[in-house]
Amino acid sequence: MAEPTKELSQVAPQIPQTQNPQNPKAGSPTVIVDGLHIIYKVYGSSGDSEKGNAASALMRILRRQGRPQMKEVHAVKGVSFVAHHGDAIGIIGRNGSGKSTLLRAIAGLLPPHKGAVYTNGQPSLLGVNAALMKELTGERNIILGCYAMGMTPGEVREKYDEIVDFSGIGDFVQFPMSTYSSGMGARLRFAISSAKTHDVLLIDEALATGDRDFKRKSQQRIKQMRDAAGTVFLVAHNLDVIEETCNRVIWLHKGKIRMEGDPQEVLEAYNKA
Numbered sequence: 237m238a239e240p241t242k243e244l245s246q247v248a249p250q251i252p253q254t255q256n257p258q259n260p261k262a263g264s265p266t267v268i269v270d271g272l273h274i275i276y277k278v279y280g281s282s283g284d285s286e287k288g289n290a291a292s293a294l295m296r297i298l299r300r301q302g303r304p305q306m307k308e309v310h311a312v313k314g315v316s317f318v319a320h321h322g323d324a325i326g327i328i329g330r331n332g333s334g335k336s337t338l339l340r341a342i343a344g345l346l347p348p349h350k351g352a353v354y355t356n357g358q359p360s361l362l363g364v365n366a367a368l369m370k371e372l373t374g375e376r377n378i379i380l381g382c383y384a385m386g387m388t389p390g391e392v393r394e395k396y397d398e399i400v401d402f403s404g405i406g407d408f409v410q411f412p413m414s415t416y417s418s419g420m421g422a423r424l425r426f427a428i429s430s431a432k433t434h435d436v437l438l439i440d441e442a443l444a445t446g447d448r449d450f451k452r453k454s455q456q457r458i459k460q461m462r463d464a465a466g467t468v469f470l471v472a473h474n475l476d477v478i479e480e481t482c483n484r485v486i487w488l489h490k491g492k493i494r495m496e497g498d499p500q501e502v503l504e505a506y507n508k509a
């Protein structure tokens with residue numbers, strides 16, 4: 237199978253950089269998405285007239301058709317763009333427009349059907365379903381999560397209190413995550429993931445469940461990551477979060493880029509559409 241993502245240095249070692257004496261990395265490319273197509277293959281009914289309901293399942297059994305036919309969902313259709321160090325890129329679009337699919341492809345979790353994703357550094361996906369273990373306590377999850385991000389035991393000890401403080405879960409850190417509200421879970425996930433500086437951090441709706449205070453804190457932290465010349469991608473339905481956090485917005489529509497650029501301009505066009 238083709239590699240989901242490739243190291244940027246292998247394909248574009250000499251791309252000119254914007255010089256910034258304070259941070260020499262700033263402005264250089266971190267992610268190149270080149271003519272990307274993602275297709276899901278799913279089992280579905282054979283025709284539009286056959287909806288996936290009990291009646292059609294029964295008909296299939298009676299007609300001895302066995303398994304339903306394979307269908308394809310073309311979720312991302314020829315998307316291309318370049319992201320740079322220091323960019324926070326908001327991805328907006330209606331339900332089903334391909335936002336989460338694009339993030340998962342950048343993270344290397346979905347192989348391109350056509351085209352390619354090149355990344356400089358390791359992309360980390362922070363999603364609403366990021367893999368923390370519900371039956372373990374917050375404390376255990378913090379430790380495991382930090383190890384999973386490649387931190388040393390010393391770094392974990394150093395960051396532990398800060399993560400608990402930032403998440404605001406207080407004494408709940410001693411309880412299994414299965415006892416947390418969805419907001420508490422999302423806050424802990426964000427606190428763990430953002431305890432480390434990421435080259436490319438992909439955030440999928442993780443800020444949606446936090447309260448106002450937490451949103452403010454997380455926006456500040458995203459800004460710090462940008463200042464450290466990381467690249468942040470943010471999928472959110474809350475357009476205020478996008479406007480306040482991002483310096484660029486990509487509007488996806490039915491798997492294609494409808495518009496891209498300055499947040500105010502893109503959000504204005506999106507709201508009018």
Ligand SMILES: Nc1ncnc2c1ncn2[C@@H]1O[C@H](COP(=O)(O)OP(=O)(O)OP(=O)(O)O)[C@@H](O)[C@H]1O
Pocket residue numbers: 276277278309310311329330331332333334335336337338
């Ligand atoms: N695992 C999957 N298998 C098959 N089809 C999928 C899968 N995940 C997403 N799709 C389809 O791909 C298309 C894009 O979905 P995606 O979740 O990327 O959109 P989205 O813009 O993130 O939507 P939302 O705003 O509702 O989260 C949709 O038609 C969806 O039904």
